[in-house]
Amino acid sequence: MTPLADSQILGHFGPYGGRFVPEALIAALDELTLAHETALNDPAFQKELADLHRTYTGRPSIITEAKRFAEHAGGARILLKREDLNHTGSHKINNVLGQALLTKRMGKKRIIAETGAGQHGVAAATAAALMGLECVVYMGEEDTKRQSLNVARMKLLGAEVIPVTQGSKTLKDAINEAMRDWVTNVETTHYLLGTVAGPHPFPTMVRDFHRIIGVEAREQCLDLVGRLPDAVLACVGGGSNAIGIFHPFLEDKSVRLIGLEAGGKGIESGLHAATISGGTPGVLHGTRSYVLQDENGQTVESHSISAGLDYPGVGPEHAYLHDIGRAEYRAITDDEAMYAFSLLSKTEGIIPAIETAHALAGAMQVGNELGADAVLLINLSGRGDKDVQTAAAYFGIPL
């Protein structure tokens, strides 16, 4: 039991979380909550998931110490938790396999998912193929153009990709459209949400499926260094990879937890996706958390070079960890992230996802602040193959 358990009644994290959804979804959310809680305590489910992770995902993921990169981070020891080496190239598969197994347990045959960069869509399509489920992925029309390679990947995996033409035509609108589909088809369909946002039980359930990252990494760090890290860092879009690595460290008060949000062109510019650093409390997509919004409560469009962080909301547990001071959140600009992206590629031979590059830029800051005695654990949430086009354009490399 964590000390947070009390505040989690009905999926609340202090004043955050909860359920702000049409009544039509309540029965399905209750069913899902029950399925999740039952599965948590069911050794057969846990074994099935663990076996899949061992034989399909490629878990446990390794730790790589980044010694040359560390020279640019104040000489601190830099440990990279390699979620990029998972099947499909990011942490997203941890959650997707868990929810796909729950879908089968609930007797549903169809999953729907939203995707921004396409990473969650690809992971969902992969799990659907593996388990024989029908899969529909909603993706903003803008994003289908920016990430055409991932659209093709999803189609190759047998999924249907529906471009969303409403609103800003990006991730937030893809979520709206997925929720409309879910309200209409809830009896046969599971909404496989890709991050720790949305109505209860999603923030708790998706976190539980990603905790494996932190559980493994804590053990691996103790083995390698003989002590806990001074800080754990991760990028924060909706916040799933961050909460996955943070959560097992919550009780370790000596360990700083640092989330790196997308600062875009700088918070002052208004063109960013740093929801905690630059937003205010509000309700979006079924949960209360920080939101980028105007004075009428209308959601403001976010901006980031990284499609996976380009979201005007954030998971409610992060809002709570921020308010109680257990975790810190900083904004990293597009340029800072791209510098770290290039640096890791050239010093370690690892091309990270641009999302992840925000965490690496944060590690450079924190390493320089804490100095050579510090040990930093960074969640390398994904690989950069999907970002080659964006990065080439940014650095002026002709394709």
Place this chain on the structure above:
Amino acid sequence: MSTPLDDLFVNTRKENRAALIGFLPAGFPTQPRSISTLTAMIQGGCDAIEIGFPYSDPVMDGPIIQAASDQSLKQRTGSREVFATVKAIAPLAPTVVMTYWNPIERYGVTKFLESMKENGGSGAITPDLTIEESSHWIEETQRLESNRIFVVAPSTSDDRLKKVAEASTGFIYAASLMGVTGTRASVSTGAQTLVDRIRRITDKPVAVGLGVSTPEQAHEVAQYADGVIVGSAFIRLIQESKSEEEGISKVKNLAHALAQSMKRS
């Protein structure tokens, strides 16, 4: 205390008919035209009005209301315009605001209800506010004598129906089907089943919405419900009209035909 909306249902029950409730987003198609359109809806025969607070992420709405909300938001419709509309319409017919939760939370629950009262509105319909999240809302609507209208769905369990019915005042909004707003070829049979289930729990008024667009459908629903809610059908007429006059006259005609079908036969 009772609001104009409460009084309406007392009367329609005496008259053995259903009340016709018309919906339009504030600021659609423009702020002045939304007021002239709502006025035409009332002149045609709407007994009560739901003014929509347009919202950037309307997950319960189908393409027609989405497009109308977008058009309204592009003109920067906000709380000021919503309450100006309430002020203009409430003297003509009982008026409520239909809004997703975040605009209320952002404006402030107490301030929202005070503005509602000042401008003569009866209360609010809150389709994404679950009863679990509504303790403060219930306290404040109680204190400021405002109707709070929750929405229930065919999938709502009897246990929850009880709780939601208990918490609702004015009327209970029964969503006729599992889905989003829009016009439909027929009214789902689930609507009557749901209303029957609510009747077994409470004698509070029940109004049916989602997918009602024609006088025939409205007549069918009027046989068993206290209120019939029509939105997308009005909006579509305005979207299809070439001039303001054409829109107003079509809206008035539809309201008239719908009002004729509120009788119980």
